[in-house]
Amino acid sequence: MIKLFKFQWVCLLSIMFVLFSCNRKDYTYQKHSFADKDLAFYIVKGEEKNIEFKVYFDENNENAAMEAISHLLRIYREILKFHISNGEKINWADVAFVNDANYLAPAFGTTRWIIQNRTDNLSQKAENQIYDLIGHEQVHALQEHFVTCDDLPRWFEEGQAVWSEFKVTRNLQPELFEALLNSRKKQYDSVIKADGKLNLASWGGIAVKPESIIKQLTPEGKKYFDENGRTPPGATFNISPQDMIEDNVNQSARYYGSYLLFKRLEEKMGVENLKEWVYDTLQNIPCESEVLVKKLKERYKVDISKELS
Incomplete structure (x- = not known):
C-alpha cells in the first residue's frame, strides 16, 4: 500500500511538472509564477547553448508572450549568424509584454525591454516592435558579453546594432525592413542636406x-x-x-550613417572578415576611433576616416 502511494505521488508530481515545463521541436520553456509583485515569466532554452532567455508577461498577455517566443528565437538565431561566438551562454536582455503603457520594470537584475500589447494575442504592431527593437537592442547585449574595452565608440556600438537589426528584418520581415530603412534614410538625407556631415567620431563624446x-x-x-x-x-x-555636454545631436541620422559605414565595410571586406574585425574590436584594448581606423587600414586596406568626419 505504501509503495502504491509513493508511485501515485511521483505520477502526480510528473503531471504537474509537464503543466509548467514543456518541450517543443527545437526549444523548451518553463513557466514561473510572479514573485515579489513582479510579473510571471517563461524561461526559454533553445537547442543551442547560447540561446536562453526570459519572457515576462502581465495577466493579459500570456498568449502574446507564448506567441512571441518563436519570433524571439528566430531573431536571436539570425543575430548569431552575423557574429562570432564560441557557443557560450549569452546574457540576453529580458523582454516583457504588458498592457500598461506606464509599466516600469524593477530596478534590479538584467535589462528588460517592454513591448506594449493590448490584444488577447500578439498584435501586428507588437510583432513589428519585436523585430525593430529587439533585433537592435539584443546586439548590445551581445556586445556587453564580449567587450573588454571601456570606451567603445558610439558609431561602432550603434553601427553594428543597426547593421544587425537590418539583417534580421530584411531576412525575416522584408516589408518591415523597407519601411524602417526608408524612414531612417529620410532623416539622414535631411541632416546631410542641411549640415553636410555627421561627425560620427565625436558621437557620444x-x-x-x-x-x-x-x-x-x-x-x-x-x-x-x-x-x-x-x-x-x-x-x-x-x-x-x-x-x-555629451554630443548626441542628429542621433537619428547618425544611426543611419553608422549603418552605412558598416554596410560599406561588409561590401569591402565581406561578412566573414567583418565578423572577425567586430570580434577582435570587442576583445581588444584600446578601441578608440583612431585605433580602429588604423587597424582597418593596415589589416583590411579599408579607410573609414572620411565616414567618421
Missing part, C-alpha cells in the same frame, strides 16, 4: 556647450564667430564641468 563659449566672447569675438563659424584665433575660455 564630451564637448563644450556652444552657449558656454559664446557667452564669454567679446562683441568683436561674437562677430568673428558669426562670420567664420568658429572662435577667434588665440581666444581663451574658463570651462567648468557644468559647461560640458
